[in-house]
Amino acid sequence: MSSGPKQASSKTRRLILWGSSLPALLAASFLYFPYSTTGRAPVLCPTVLVLGLPCPGCGMTRALGCATHGQFREAFGYNAIWPLILGYLALLWIYQILQTWRGEPPKWPTSKIGGAALIVLLSFWAVRLVWFFAHDGLAVMAHDNAIARLIRLLS
Numbered sequence: 001m002s003s004g005p006k007q008a009s010s011k012t013r014r015l016i017l018w019g020s021s022l023p024a025l026l027a028a029s030f031l032y033f034p035y036s037t038t039g040r041a042p043v044l045c046p047t048v049l050v051l052g053l054p055c056p057g058c059g060m061t062r063a064l065g066c067a068t069h070g071q072f073r074e075a076f077g078y079n080a081i082w083p084l085i086l087g088y089l090a091l092l093w094i095y096q097i098l099q100t101w102r103g104e105p106p107k108w109p110t111s112k113i114g115g116a117a118l119i120v121l122l123s124f125w126a127v128r129l130v131w132f133f134a135h136d137g138l139a140v141m142a143h144d145n146a147i148a149r150l151i152r153l154l155s
Contacts, residue, residue, distance in 0.1 A: 014100045022093040026068055033065030052145035054132055056125040060085060081124050088117050 035041055047055035059078035066075035067082060075082055091113065098106045132140070142148060 011100065011103075015097065018093065018096045018100055022090060025089070026064070029061065029064035030068040032061065033069055048144060049149075050146045052141035052143065052148070053137075054128055056081070056121045056128065057085070058128075081120065084117075084120060088113075 032041075041061075043049055044061070045055055045058050047053055048058060057079070060082060063075040063078040063082035064086065066072070066078065067086070079085075095106055095108060095110070129137075
């Protein structure tokens, strides 16, 4: 295969796409923030919508919105691991940019990094669920799951 102008143009487009993705996420969080903290924003989490349970990422949109506005204490109130998730996303972002730029993946211990991220995420979820059920979680779950919502909608 030749590395002509068409291939270089494709690489440039991919670099622009990857290079702008994380800044776009942060800009969207910044712009969505006023709407997300009013209580009028829709619930987007499928785990909450279907099961009535909080997932490890619940509150992440509001946490990033708070963080982009310098409200770090409030951000931790929405999701305590937002800096770790943002750091992991930044690491993935750098990895993809390097891979696109070089044409081959960086020699990083990706399975170890991914495994550690998964352990942190699942551990946080376990702690979050223990806290949830210790603070009237069954009643919330019974009220907020998809079947309960459907019954309320139909009655």
